[in-house]
Amino acid sequence: MRFGTMTGIEYDDFLDLEYEPAATDLTCEFTIDPAADMSMEAAASRVASESSNGTWAALHVDEDELKDLGAVACEIDGSEITVAYPAALFEAGSMPQILSCIAGNILGMKAVDSIRLEDCHWPESIVSGFLGPQFGTSVANEKLDAGERPVLATVPKPKVGLSTAAHAEIGEEAWLGGVDLLKDDENLTDQEFNPFEDRLTESLAARDRAQEATGERKDYLVNVTAETTEMLERVDLVAEHGGGFVMVDVITAGWAAVQSVRKRCEEHGLAIHAHRAMHAAFDRLEHHGVSMRVIAQIARLCGVDHIHTGTAGLGKLANEDTPGINEWLTGECHGLTPVLPVASGGLHPGVVDQLLEALGTDIIVQAGGGIHGHPDGTHAGAKALRQSVDASMAGESLEDYADDHPELATALEKWGAETPR
Numbered sequence: 001m002r003f004g005t006m007t008g009i010e011y012d013d014f015l016d017l018e019y020e021p022a023a024t025d026l027t028c029e030f031t032i033d034p035a036a037d038m039s040m041e042a043a044a045s046r047v048a049s050e051s052s053n054g055t056w057a058a059l060h061v062d063e064d065e066l067k068d069l070g071a072v073a074c075e076i077d078g079s080e081i082t083v084a085y086p087a088a089l090f091e092a093g094s095m096p097q098i099l100s101c102i103a104g105n106i107l108g109m110k111a112v113d114s115i116r117l118e119d120c121h122w123p124e125s126i127v128s129g130f131l132g133p134q135f136g137t138s139v140a141n142e143k144l145d146a147g148e149r150p151v152l153a154t155v156p157k158p159k160v161g162l163s164t165a166a167h168a169e170i171g172e173e174a175w176l177g178g179v180d181l182l183k184d185d186e187n188l189t190d191q192e193f194n195p196f197e198d199r200l201t202e203s204l205a206a207r208d209r210a211q212e213a214t215g216e217r218k219d220y221l222v223n224v225t226a227e228t229t230e231m232l233e234r235v236d237l238v239a240e241h242g243g244g245f246v247m248v249d250v251i252t253a254g255w256a257a258v259q260s261v262r263k264r265c266e267e268h269g270l271a272i273h274a275h276r277a278m279h280a281a282f283d284r285l286e287h288h289g290v291s292m293r294v295i296a297q298i299a300r301l302c303g304v305d306h307i308h309t310g311t312a313g314l315g316k317l318a319n320e321d322t323p324g325i326n327e328w329l330t331g332e333c334h335g336l337t338p339v340l341p342v343a344s345g346g347l348h349p350g351v352v353d354q355l356l357e358a359l360g361t362d363i364i365v366q367a368g369g370g371i372h373g374h375p376d377g378t379h380a381g382a383k384a385l386r387q388s389v390d391a392s393m394a395g396e397s398l399e400d401y402a403d404d405h406p407e408l409a410t411a412l413e414k415w416g417a418e419t420p421r
Helices: 040-050 095-102 136-142 164-177 196-214 228-240 255-268 292-302 322-330 349-359 378-393 398-402 406-415
Strands: 026-034 072-077 080-085 112-121 151-154 181-183 219-223 245-249 271-275 306-308 340-343 364-366
Touching (some): 026 040, 026 095, 040 080, 040 112, 080 095, 095 255, 112 292, 136 340, 151 378, 164 181, 164 196, 181 364, 196 219, 196 228, 228 245, 228 255, 245 255, 255 271, 292 322, 322 340, 340 349, 349 398, 349 406, 378 398
Parallel strands (some): 151 181, 151 364, 219 245, 245 271, 271 306, 306 340, 340 364
Antiparallel strands (some): 026 080, 072 080
16 A cells, blocks of 8 residues: 655655556646655655655554555656656545645645645535535626627726725726726735725726626626635625625635535625736746646636736736636636636736737736826726727727827827837
């Protein structure tokens, strides 16, 4: 049976390069750099051991009393290893427990100088324990009127410091200009300068006026992030006031809290917008941590409906495999509802054509400064963003479309097709 030993290659019970993962195994791909005195085989077996049921010392345990729960390092390809975990190792539907195994102590082991969890292949035996998204990509037409075009969203700027009245006013101008969703940013919750319930009430009132004026459904991604019990109470308030969405800072709030919010949102028919604040603490280093691909997978299992995945290098944030992440989020995964990816961070009308060419139209395009920094104000900035999308959907160049659309022309004159840093 696979249990920690100290014979041959250390921990060799956890290394089997002939092992073919079972259909029920969770397989994880890591990039590792072994410590100076470690071979790849020794380091890989330690990763499998520490993330399952091994230990550093020989034990006096009756193996008849143990289940075979050891992980297996089953493939080594250069610096990349694959580890297979038996499904019985995991508690059904508990993302914290799963991550404590596959992204827990192993990230601090002395046996490796660095280790990065790159990808996971989730079996139905584990996926079936999670709710997954309630709406996902269907929000574009089930809750909004985006049709075939991307959903458009904006965050009032500055992200914190605006009064409640100013926040709602900016939102109304953006909605009237053609944006579908107003969104709080990651660090706006319930501060004295803009209290949560006041902001919720006034923003939804502005939404209702904008809906009546435009004939389009609009909504508000209000940030409910807080201690878990408080988050659930805020979800209830959003439903009580007629909102259709909530926003959660999923990493800082924690995955167990996200799962709790998902259950409460289903009671009210609310969709969940996932902000990924703090993700770079895990995924920015190419050689250590947890990839954004895996973070996005976790978010889908836990039940978010949309999540920020980057801009394929067209915004202000570091480049990442946005197309690949988006493909996974919208692809088949044992019947899970697909997630709607969000492109955000430094976007403006002048890069929309490139963005849609790179990522397609089944996304949310979110612009903050690229709307509110328009020389003629928020309303014109929102119109310019909508015009850039309309031009791209019609197959026209932004420059040609701008000839008859002054808001877009002004945006192109200001920003061109440059990407900010």
